[in-house]
Amino acid sequence: MSGTSMDGVDLAVVDTDGLDILALGETRYRPYSATERATIREALGTWPGDDRAEAAARVVEAAHAEVCAGLEDVAAIGFHGQTLSHDPDNRRTHQAGDGARLAELTGRMVVWDFRSTDMAMGGQGAPLAPFYHWACARLIGAGGPLAFLNLGGVGNITWADPQAEAPEAPGALLAFDTGPANAPIDDVMRARGLGDFDADGALAKTGRVARDVVQAAMGARYFARMPPKSLDRNDFADLFDVLAPLPDADAVATLTAIAVASVARAMVHLPEAPAQLLVTGGGRRNGAMMSGLRAALKCPVHAVEAVGLDGDFLEAQAFAYLAARVLNGMPTSAPGSTGVAAPVGGGRRSVP
Template sequence: MTKTLEKPAWTQPLWIMGLMSGTSMDGIDAALLRTDGVGIAGFGPALTMPYDPALRARIRACLNEGPGDSAALSRDLSLAHAAAVQALLQRAGMAAPEIAWLGYHGQTLLHRPAEGRTWQTGDGALLAKLTGIATVSDFRSADVAMGGQGAPLVPLYHAALARHAGLDAPLLVLNLGGVGNVTYIGGSDERDLIAFDTGPGNALIDDWMQHHAGVAQDEGGAAAGRGTVNSERLARLLDHAYFAAPPPKSLDRNDFTAAAVEGLSTEDGAATLAAFTAASVARGLGHLPQRPLRCLVCGGGRHNATLMRLLTQHLNMPVEAVEAVGWRGDSLEAEAFAFLAARAVRGLPLSLPGTTGVRVPVSGGRVYPV
């Protein structure tokens, strides 16, 4: 079933809540955005609700269709997202009827666009019933069905943010979640957008630290900062056909592994993997029509001081966290799925030939009424 809004409801922007749980699998980001899916009228509160360790372990068990309780996981993820919705409503002092839609990305378990497959688990119908708010989910399937990569989907929101802030082009926005991806904003026209996954973001570093130090991440890049980059191992990691392939292109979280740095110390392995992330972003610059004026970084990777230093060295341009221009780096992707939910309801494109390689601009999303 689908629900559409009557045209009068779009005479002014609406409050929409976006929900994002990314490839780092660390938890749920929720944010409120006032938007009509074209411009940005206001930002509401945001929060992050970490996954409990047991739920995170169950997600890992289901990655790439591995063994696991995927049906039960879909239900429990929706329950966790419903708790995040209620917590954010309480923080905002708002009630469910004041929110027009939920943009529910779900948790990616598999992404293989070359096979025409992408899988984000989570039950949009259940979330709508649990929260009393109509829910938009399944943002990627239509793009993949039309020959696109299904990712990245945030570029149209990056462009809206840049317009809202009056930033000069060309601009590079780098998202460092589990996978790294960039949006190149060449001008005011949507046709000037180029986007693609650059390579690993934090995933390999996180996995390395979990396996070798028993911690979820390299907090602040401290371990990498104490280590030494192994240039031979780095060259081996960069010797991959993906980096030479032209965009649009996208990755699954597990397309790269840390096997090339096995045998190194914890610190040297972290340093080499951080350098791999930075160098893979630099390789991506060769696919852009102009050199960007600056690089703005969102996602958890911007908190890794060693990684940010390496990015500055490899890109040879100003590299700053998005907070430098007033954006909210911890909630930006959740905001994006609020923005995309509005576009989905209005039938506006979620992806473009320059962002995912889809043949023509395509909308998407599945809408679940209360």
């Protein structure tokens, strides 16, 4: 998995029958170099055929091939690719990286292009990790509904009922993007020469939140829409102009508060209050963001490590799980996860 933070490639091995998680195996991480990251960032917002997108695809494919080198006893590689553009209203999305090329580079079957079929059938094409979140709820022995919150570049939430017979069963899941999370914070940090991200929310903790900016941001039409719904990484890029006059700490504190406010707004859409909110993704390491969530929400908020899961590799595990579902002819999305008309199996297979 190479996510919206564009820090590198996460690899995780999962033993699964496509329904339950039987075992969690090896994990690896391969960071992008500064040059590689710059190539990918240059391609953000592009579509297939653009030279910048092709350059990014070659970087993504090579990095994935490198991290997969030497894998043993693996039936297939689930390859998400790097999202460069996502436009669900017009039923199009662009993940850089050719699964057929990766199959040649690795010598293994690759399952890829997970989003296109869902979008062709009217779905948002995102988020796709919710089926795996449902399996995780079963793995940890949850007795009732709980919620997973992924705080990557964009935030997304999954409400999951592990008592349902399958993730595509009616009422098993509700999932959608909550709003901006780490991406705008990271972008502001880089633009102001402050580093790549706000480690532990240290800068946000020293700033004053511009409440008028938070209020204005939460007035965006997206937050009033009923889920399922999804966002592009740059959908809230206009915040940069609004934040430009603010001191560094205040700008980052305000973006952190917007991320928290968007999650709080998302909670009203859930079918019932979850027993707990389990946080994954880089945001769980942001002390300011986690403190804000605990103050704003009525349910307990924990990092996923509290229940024995690994938040650094949950997304990578999700695409291994989805690859197994593709190989077994099972759905990979459903009305409750992407808004697609009916449960549908996405993904293409490429063999070397």
